[in-house]
Amino acid sequence: MIKLIGDKIILKKSSKLTISSFFIVLLICLPIIIIFSQIFTQNSDIWIHLTNTVLKEYIFNTFYIMIGVGIITFILGFTTAYLTSLYNFSYSRFFNYALVLPFALPTYIVAFIYAGMFDMTGSITTFFLNIFNTNISNIDFFDIMSIEGAIIVMSLVLYPYVYLTVKLYLSFESSAVINASKSMGISSYKIFYKVILPICRPAIIAGISLAIMEAISDFGVVDYYGVSTFVTGIFRTWFGMGSIQDACKLASLLIIFIFLIIFLEKLQRRNIKYKSSGKDFIPIYKTKLKGYKNILAFIICIIPFFFGFILPFMQMSYWFILSYKDIIDDQFLYILLNTIFLASISAFIIVILALLLTYNLKRKHTKTTNILVQISKLGYSIPGAVIAIGVLVLFSYIDNILIDSIKFLFNININLLLTGSIIAMIFGYIVRFISICINNYESTFSNIPSSYYNASKSMGINEKNTFKKVFSPLIKNTSYIAFLMIFIEVIKELPLSMILRPFNYDTLAIRSYELTQQGQIVESAVPSMFIVIFSMISIIFLISKTKKAYDNGL
Numbered sequence: 143m144i145k146l147i148g149d150k151i152i153l154k155k156s157s158k159l160t161i162s163s164f165f166i167v168l169l170i171c172l173p174i175i176i177i178f179s180q181i182f183t184q185n186s187d188i189w190i191h192l193t194n195t196v197l198k199e200y201i202f203n204t205f206y207i208m209i210g211v212g213i214i215t216f217i218l219g220f221t222t223a224y225l226t227s228l229y230n231f232s233y234s235r236f237f238n239y240a241l242v243l244p245f246a247l248p249t250y251i252v253a254f255i256y257a258g259m260f261d262m263t264g265s266i267t268t269f270f271l272n273i274f275n276t277n278i279s280n281i282d283f284f285d286i287m288s289i290e291g292a293i294i295v296m297s298l299v300l301y302p303y304v305y306l307t308v309k310l311y312l313s314f315e316s317s318a319v320i321n322a323s324k325s326m327g328i329s330s331y332k333i334f335y336k337v338i339l340p341i342c343r344p345a346i347i348a349g350i351s352l353a354i355m356e357a358i359s360d361f362g363v364v365d366y367y368g369v370s371t372f373v374t375g376i377f378r379t380w381f382g383m384g385s386i387q388d389a390c391k392l393a394s395l396l397i398i399f400i401f402l403i404i405f406l407e408k409l410q411r412r413n414i415k416y417k418s419s420g421k422d423f424i425p426i427y428k429t430k431l432k433g434y435k436n437i438l439a440f441i442i443c444i445i446p447f448f449f450g451f452i453l454p455f456m457q458m459s460y461w462f463i464l465s466y467k468d469i470i471d472d473q474f475l476y477i478l479l480n481t482i483f484l485a486s487i488s489a490f491i492i493v494i495l496a497l498l499l500t501y502n503l504k505r506k507h508t509k510t511t512n513i514l515v516q517i518s519k520l521g522y523s524i525p526g527a528v529i530a531i532g533v534l535v536l537f538s539y540i541d542n543i544l545i546d547s548i549k550f551l552f553n554i555n556i557n558l559l560l561t562g563s564i565i566a567m568i569f570g571y572i573v574r575f576i577s578i579c580i581n582n583y584e585s586t587f588s589n590i591p592s593s594y595y596n597a598s599k600s601m602g603i604n605e606k607n608t609f610k611k612v613f614s615p616l617i618k619n620t621s622y623i624a625f626l627m628i629f630i631e632v633i634k635e636l637p638l639s640m641i642l643r644p645f646n647y648d649t650l651a652i653r654s655y656e657l658t659q660q661g662q663i664v665e666s667a668v669p670s671m672f673i674v675i676f677s678m679i680s681i682i683f684l685i686s687k688t689k690k691a692y693d694n695g696l
Contacts, residue, residue, distance in 0.1 A: 163502045166495055167514045170573050173532025174520055178397060180390035189388045192379065196370060200392070203289060204358050204371045204399070210293035211300065211357040212350050218297065218446045219304025219349055224338060227312040231431040231439040239682060241443060244450030245302035245627075246677030248634045248651070250362025251670045253295045254663070255454040257366065260286040292367045296357045298450035303356070304349030306623055307585055311345035313619070344588050348581040355400065355522045355577065361637060372396045373525045386531060393528040397520055455674065461667035469668040474653070478672060481633055481649045484564065488571040489628035493621055495572065496579030500587055501609070515580060522577035526570070526638030533570045533642060537561045567642045574638060575631050579624040586620040630677045 222241050226234055259266045262285070271277060285291065339346075361373050372392055380389035431439055503515050521529060537560040548554055560566055590613070636651045643652070650669040657666035 160502060163499050163514055166499065167518045170518050170521065170576065172536050173529055173570075173573055174397065174524065176532045176535050177390045177524070177528060178394045180387050181394040183387055183391075186385065186388060188379065188383050188385045189391060192375070192388065192392070196375060199370050200372050200375045201399075203364075203369055204373075204396075206289060207293055207296075207357055207364075207369075207371065208354050210290070211297050212354050214293065214297035215301040215304050215353040216346065216350055218301035219353075220308055220339075220342070220346055222301075222443050222446060223305045223308035223312065224334070224342075225439050225443060227309055228338075228428060229431050229439060230428045231436045233440060234443075237443045237447065240447045240451070241305055242302050242681045243678060244299050244446070245306075246630060246674050246681060247299055247451065247454060248362075248636075248654075248670060248673060249296055249299045249356075249360055250366065250636075251458070251654070251667075252299055252450075252454045253292070253363040253366050254658075255457045256286055256291070256295055259453075259457065260291075287367050289364075289367070289369045292363050292369050293357075296360060296363055297353075298446065300353040300356055301446060301450065303352040304346060306627075307345040307349035307352075307582065308342050310582075310619060310623060311342055311585055345585050348585045352522070352578060352581055358396070358400075359522065359525050361525060361527070372399075376525055376528055380527070380531075389528065390531070393524055397524060401520065458667045458671055458674070461664045462671045465662075465665040466668050466671075469657075469665050474669075477648045477650060477653055477669070480647060481651075482676070484567065484649065485629045485632040488568050488575075488632045489625045491568065492572055492576050492628050493579055493624050496576050496583055496624065497617070497621070500580055500583035501613070503584070503587070515584070519577035519580050521573040522575065524574075526574055526635055527641060529573050530570055530638045530641035533566055533573070534561060537566050537569075562642070562644050564644060564647070567639060567644075570638045570642050571628075571632050571635065574635070575628050578627045578631065582620050582624045582627070583617065586617055590616055626680050629680055633673050633676060 222237070225231070226238050226241065258264055261267065264286075286295075358371065359373060361377060363369075364371050365374050365377070372395070376389045376392045376396075379385055379392060499515050499518060503512060541559055541561050544559055545556055548556055633649070634651055635649075636655055639649050640652055640655070643649070648656075650673050654666045654669040654673070657663075657669070
């Protein structure tokens with residue numbers, strides 16, 4: 143770690159990398175530490191009331207959503223990634239783009255649209271009741287405004303997490319593995335569940351973890367559908383009962399819950415290793431499907447795309463046409479520019495920090511580096527509003543120190559510097575979304591043989607050139623995907639942005655929310671549509687740039 147030269151103490155480069163990673167993680171975790179510290183405070187009457195009445199319901203519903211979203215996103219994401227990566231069928235090229243598009247839709251907007259179409263008085267429900275000349279009491283009606291409805295809506299939007307990570311992982315996998323299985327006479331079905339499924343497991347776990355953490359941190363869907371979870375409980379305790387301390391206690395329980403799940407998953411697969419084909423890499427050759435298999439593959443891919451994107455997008459488009467002339471003005475264009483700038487700079491910073499952390503883990507795979515990376519990923523499991531509270535408390539404390547110091551040294555009175563600034567917003571996004579990048583980089587680095595680094599080291603290539611010439615080309619596609627995911631997440635983020643924004647600094651998500659609160663539901667589709675448009679452009683640009691890396695036939 144440290145070597146002596148004369149009277150000087152010089153840190154090795156690897157130690158400097160670990161120390162820098164440590165300070166980054168510490169900074170990221172400070173808001174979480176502030177929140178978590180509240181669990182050790184004395185129990186208030188409000189907390190006793192919560193534990194005696196609704197806490198069990200919060201736990202059960204949150205766990206139910208985790209299981210439901212995990213299962214559905216796995217089915218939709220993995221099957222579509224598997225089909226589009228290994229087979230050619232009708233419109234398979236189109237589905238490579240299309241299956242990512244539901245990721246562009248904010249979950250709360252999709253939830254509102256589906257409620258408007260499929261609840262008891264929804265347009266589609268009423269349409270079919272009139273066709274069959276019956277009423278709602280005469281049929282076994284599925285209520286979309288339920289916890290099951292919330293699970294379905296969130297899964298239709300979040301399955302691209304699994305789709306993207308699995309598809310990228312398969313782009314690194316060599317067809318030699320599949321060809322070897324075929325040469326031994328193994329059937330396609332057995333190759334699927336004995337070869338493809340196991341080798342994709344790191345990517346599957348990464349994608350499902352992101353989808354689950356997004357689902358249990360979502361406030362808009364569960365609140366609108368009347369589902370009591372940890373997140374709604376946190377908001378009700380904070381806003382309804384006026385107790386930030388008890389809201390942070392609920393958030394602390396959520397942190398512990400997520401940490402235990404991550405720990406148990408890591409523990410049960412600690413001895414399982416996944417190796418890539420290294421120098422023997424051969425791109426996967428796509429098999430042409432015909433007959434009923436071609437039709438079946440098309441149906442499997444069209445279902446999530448239609449219900450996850452086409453149907454809600456058509457309704458949103460109709461509302462947009464009705465109201466865009468009344469909403470788009472100079473002020474709206476200013477909000478649009480604010481959103482683009484904030485999302486771009488935040489995504490760039492987060493990608494750089496995540497790469498530093500995961501590259502350090504790849505270089506020095508020790509318990510310390512692994513713990514640092516895992517701790518830095520906890521922010522995504524916490525609702526944005528709760529992270530915003532932690533950031534506000536932290537930055538207020540720092541601002542008070544700066545104000546007192548400047549006044550003491552220079553006798554100058556200044557206002558708050560960090561609190562209520564763009565810096566606070568970006569820092570909040572880092573805490574909230576860095577997990578997305580880390581999971582993507584971890585999945586990719588796990589598929590890069592250690593021999594690559596050892597070979598570079600044996601040839602005397604220094605650390606900088608090793609990263610530039612060896613690792614950088616291999617992680618380029620992952621960096622594109624990570625940037626895209628963060629860009630979209632920042633554009634869609636609502637509660638964190640509202641709390642931490644500077645005065646009179648709006649984003650598209652905030653504008654959409656404000657219109658909804660004012661009862662202008664149709665008008666709220668205008669900023670929402672711009673969120674979708676920017677997300678779609680980003681997704682198409684990403685796939686067009688990286689399609690050669692996915693496989694041969696994209």
